[in-house]
Amino acid sequence: MGWSVCRHCPLQASAGHISGIPAVCLTMQRSSSDLGEVATYHDENFQPSEEETPQLQLTQKELEGGEMEAEELSRMHFDPLLSAFALEEFELPADIRLREMPLFPKWHLPFKVMTVFLAVSFVYTFLRDVLQPYMSQSKNDFYKIPILVLNKVLPWTSITLLALVYLPGGLASLLQLHRGTKYSSFPVWLENWMGVRKQLGLLSFFLACLHAIYSLSYPMRRSYRYKLLNWAYQQVQEKKESSWVEDDVWRMEIYISLGILGLGILALVAISSLPSVTNALNWREFQCVQRTLGHAALFLCTAHALVYGWRKWVEVKHFVCAQRAGGAATAKTSPGVPQSRRIREGYRERYRQCFLRSRNLVLSTSRAPRLKMDSISLMGSSPACKVSFLPNGLKNGPRDGSSKLSVAIIGSGDFSKSLAIRLLCSGFHVVVGSRQPKRAAEFFPHVVDVTHHEDAVGKAPIIFLAIHREHYSSLWDIKHLLAGKILVDVSNNRRSNQYPESNAEYLASLFPEANVVKGFNVISAWAMQSGPKDASRQVYICSNSVEARQQVIELARQLSFIPVDMGTLSLAKEIENMPLRLFSDWKGPVLTAVALSIFFFAYSFIRDIIHPYMKNRQSFFYKIPLEMVNRTLPVVAITLLALVYLAGQLAAAHQLFYNTKFRRFPFWLQGWLQSRKQLGLLSFYFACIHVLYSLCLPMRRSERYLLLNMAYQQVHANIENSWNEEEVWRVEMYVSFGIMSLGLLSLLAVTSIPSVNSTLNWREFSFIQSTLGYIALLIATLHALLFGWKRAFEEESYRFYMPPTFIVAVALPVTVIVGKAVLMMPCVAWRLKRIRRGRDDSQHHAGRERPAAHVSPERVTIM
Numbered sequence: 001m002g003w004s005v006c007r008h009c010p011l012q013a014s015a016g017h018i019s020g021i022p023a024v025c026l027t028m029q030r031s032s033s034d035l036g037e038v039a040t041y042h043d044e045n046f047q048p049s050e051e052e053t054p055q056l057q058l059t060q061k062e063l064e065g066g067e068m069e070a071e072e073l074s075r076m077h078f079d080p081l082l083s084a085f086a087l088e089e090f091e092l093p094a095d096i097r098l099r100e101m102p103l104f105p106k107w108h109l110p111f112k113v114m115t116v117f118l119a120v121s122f123v124y125t126f127l128r129d130v131l132q133p134y135m136s137q138s139k140n141d142f143y144k145i146p147i148l149v150l151n152k153v154l155p156w157t158s159i160t161l162l163a164l165v166y167l168p169g170g171l172a173s174l175l176q177l178h179r180g181t182k183y184s185s186f187p188v189w190l191e192n193w194m195g196v197r198k199q200l201g202l203l204s205f206f207l208a209c210l211h212a213i214y215s216l217s218y219p220m221r222r223s224y225r226y227k228l229l230n231w232a233y234q235q236v237q238e239k240k241e242s243s244w245v246e247d248d249v250w251r252m253e254i255y256i257s258l259g260i261l262g263l264g265i266l267a268l269v270a271i272s273s274l275p276s277v278t279n280a281l282n283w284r285e286f287q288c289v290q291r292t293l294g295h296a297a298l299f300l301c302t303a304h305a306l307v308y309g310w311r312k313w314v315e316v317k318h319f320v321c322a323q324r325a326g327g328a329a330t331a332k333t334s335p336g337v338p339q340s341r342r343i344r345e346g347y348r349e350r351y352r353q354c355f356l357r358s359r360n361l362v363l364s365t366s367r368a369p370r371l372k373m374d375s376i377s378l379m380g381s382s383p384a385c386k387v388s389f390l391p392n393g394l395k396n397g398p399r400d401g402s403s404k405l406s407v408a409i410i411g412s413g414d415f416s417k418s419l420a421i422r423l424l425c426s427g428f429h430v431v432v433g434s435r436q437p438k439r440a441a442e443f444f445p446h447v448v449d450v451t452h453h454e455d456a457v458g459k460a461p462i463i464f465l466a467i468h469r470e471h472y473s474s475l476w477d478i479k480h481l482l483a484g485k486i487l488v489d490v491s492n493n494r495r496s497n498q499y500p501e502s503n504a505e506y507l508a509s510l511f512p513e514a515n516v517v518k519g520f521n522v523i524s525a526w527a528m529q530s531g532p533k534d535a536s537r538q539v540y541i542c543s544n545s546v547e548a549r550q551q552v553i554e555l556a557r558q559l560s561f562i563p564v565d566m567g568t569l570s571l572a573k574e575i576e577n578m579p580l581r582l583f584s585d586w587k588g589p590v591l592t593a594v595a596l597s598i599f600f601f602a603y604s605f606i607r608d609i610i611h612p613y614m615k616n617r618q619s620f621f622y623k624i625p626l627e628m629v630n631r632t633l634p635v636v637a638i639t640l641l642a643l644v645y646l647a648g649q650l651a652a653a654h655q656l657f658y659n660t661k662f663r664r665f666p667f668w669l670q671g672w673l674q675s676r677k678q679l680g681l682l683s684f685y686f687a688c689i690h691v692l693y694s695l696c697l698p699m700r701r702s703e704r705y706l707l708l709n710m711a712y713q714q715v716h717a718n719i720e721n722s723w724n725e726e727e728v729w730r731v732e733m734y735v736s737f738g739i740m741s742l743g744l745l746s747l748l749a750v751t752s753i754p755s756v757n758s759t760l761n762w763r764e765f766s767f768i769q770s771t772l773g774y775i776a777l778l779i780a781t782l783h784a785l786l787f788g789w790k791r792a793f794e795e796e797s798y799r800f801y802m803p804p805t806f807i808v809a810v811a812l813p814v815t816v817i818v819g820k821a822v823l824m825m826p827c828v829a830w831r832l833k834r835i836r837r838g839r840d841d842s843q844h845h846a847g848r849e850r851p852a853a854h855v856s857p858e859r860v861t862i863m
Contacts, residue, residue, distance in 0.1 A: 158806040423559070505573075589675050
């Protein structure tokens with residue numbers, strides 16, 4: 001169906017128009033190309049020509065004579081209806097606009113909240129750290145405003161916004177526990193709060209990134225340089241050989257490490273909010289990332305703020321003008337998130353009164369004693385509204401339900417409510433069957449016909465079964481009514497392979513005369529209600545009836561989902577297991593990364609911490625939070641990157657050894673080949689964390705104290721210049737190669753994003769992932785070798801007869817690079833190319849009866 005707009009209708013708001021929409025006349029006609037119905041909008045004064053045969057006309061007079069008054073229409077909110085459909089797919093003239101769309105409507109409230117917190121925290125910090133020293137001590141610290149003051153404001157606001165993301169969930173849980181039900185509606189302010197949690201989280205991540213950038217720029221400031229020189233001068237004047245403060249060193253090491261870990265986890269949560277990444281996750285995986293990792297990030301950020309404050313809580317000098325220190329005020333917000341009981345009694349009583357007033361207001365305007373939040377959260381209109389406009393211009397009301405396709409839903413749970421609202425927005429007449437229709441009617445919009453099971457089944461050709469498997473038998477009494485009907489099973493089990501047969505196959509055995517279709521089970525109730533733009537749009541559908549399957553596929557398209565035809569009902573079990581998977585492709589790579597991290601951390605701990613302590617009684621335990629972790633991360637990153645390309649080389653060796661590409665790879669090699677993407681992304685993640693740790697090394701207190709001690713020793717030894725040309729060149733090249741390697745790895749990671757991957761052809765994708773990947777591995781290996789330099793040949797580097805960490809790190813990458821060089825030799829490359837093009841010189845070639853064209857595609861798949 002296409003949209004055509006009449007040239008006589010400017011569609012401009014004028015006096016007497018309702019909600020900014022002019023009095024229009026809707027005409028449904030058949031286009032000349034017979035592609036479907038075309039909706040033509042024109043003015044009511046415009047008379048159609050003889051060729052136009054209008055089937056339905058809604059004029060301003062008819063609207064005024066309907067069930068809804070103009071005053072009620074003016075209060076309706078059309079944004080959810082407009083956003084529920086992919087209107088951008090229709091080509092409309094640029095000068096014709098149905099209505100003026102708002103600019104970032106969901107971001108208005110989060111931006112206002114962020115602005116308020118930024119302003120309050122900025123004023124608070126300015127008064128404490130700039131104005132108070134100036135007034136009491138005549139100390140000019142106004143130079144701190146551009147960086148230092150802002151960098152105290154950013155983390156304060158960031159952690160507060162992150163706490164506000166998870167606070168409404170706790171309040172909603174307490175409200176449900178208090179009421180003893182989940183079907184009672186939440187207050188309007190709580191619904192609005194829960195609707196902007198994604199925006200609050202993204203703003204929190206944005207401010208956290210700005211805070212990290214500001215912090216990393218500290219050593220670049222002139223003020224820091226001058227202070228460092230002044231400290232060195234004071235230490236020389238006081239003849240202090242060492243300015244080391246153990247307590248301060250430990251504080252900064254832990255503080256920086258917790259901040260980096262919190263930012264890294266917060267980045268994973270933010271990346272999972274990308275639409276293309278969200279579409280690749282099922283609901284269980286998405287919830288794990290957003291909830292579990294989100295709370296972990298909040299906990300680490302809170303600990304990060306508490307460690308920053310350290311002992312400032314109990315020191316009187318930090319309480320300036322009766323104001324707490326900045327770190328104390330920041331950390332005071334988030335510990336109250338997991339336990340809402342810490343909210344002050346006064347505010348709790350005020351919120352309770354707010355609940356009662358809002359609930360009484362809703363109940364007074366509705367016909368039911370209780371209202372489910374699903375009935376008002378998407379439609380955006382009052383429960384008293386009995387008519388609303390559908391996207392095709394028709395009036396949505398009970399009196400014209402016969403002119404629309406009816407769809408029945410058996411069940412009255414959360415999924416049933418969300419599905420009913422989605423069907424209503426798509427122009428369907430919805431009938432809900434329930435065992436207790438009077439009670440269930442309270443939780444559905446008024447335009448939904450809520451009745452008994454037998455009445456609902458008789459009114460619709462397509463029936464959604466939104467009930468569990470154990471309740472299928474409740475439909476046995478109406479088995480005769482289900483004959484010839486399309487039954488869409490949306491149920492899921494509690495665990496994978498819970499029953500011998502799938503739920504859909506079991507349903508088909510109970511009702512053999514019905515056409516059972518499996519589908520919509522991978523869509524959650526939240527995704528169904530909030531719209532396909534905020535969740536996965538793919539819907540997997542299978543059925544033994546081709547006609548029934550095609551009808552459900554067309555229904556999924558009208559609901560703005562992307563249907564995927566999976567074939568017969570034998571694949572229903574596979575579809576039912578999809579929502580129950582929890583990062584099944586990531587288990588092996590993650591376990592590999594964890595095992596490598598533990599091994600290399602223990603290796604570095606023994607060499608760099610235990611050995612100096614046992615031999616020379618030198619305590620380097622302060623290096624554990626930051627330096628030991630930073631030595632582990634690059635080794636794990638380069639090892640994982642080497643494992644990505646080692647699998648392909650083993651596959652090539654397998655083909656060369658057997659002189660054929662049609663022989664199956666071993667099971668372990670197949671799994672290795674299929675997990676290369678995950679290994680590469682983990683390698684990039686570890687490399688990014690390594691970069692953050694490395695950039696934070698100059699910010700450590702231990703680095704400052706060591707630098708001051710070196711300055712004192714240089715003055716004491718009367719050395720005018722301590723320049724070391726060889727060391728300078730080594731570090732310059734070491735840093736440069738590391739940056740180039742990270743840049744290439746970033747390209748590899750970006751092309752792994754589904755939305756970017758879909759824009760590349762196979763040759764482009766292979767060039768980036770293979771050629772640039774090997775170059776990144778080569779540069780990363782040079783990066784590690786430059787870090788070691790000559791230490792591989794020094795006897796004191798072998799502690800406990802253990803070689804330096806960089807030697808262990810480059811062993812596997814060097815092997816992979818040498819293997820790639822061997823495969824690139826003309827004689828080997830030519831032979832491998834012939835084998836991969838189909839030449840078969842294996843010993844069992846003569847005994848094979850079938851030609852190569854009949855071999856399963858699994859035998860020729862390497863990637």
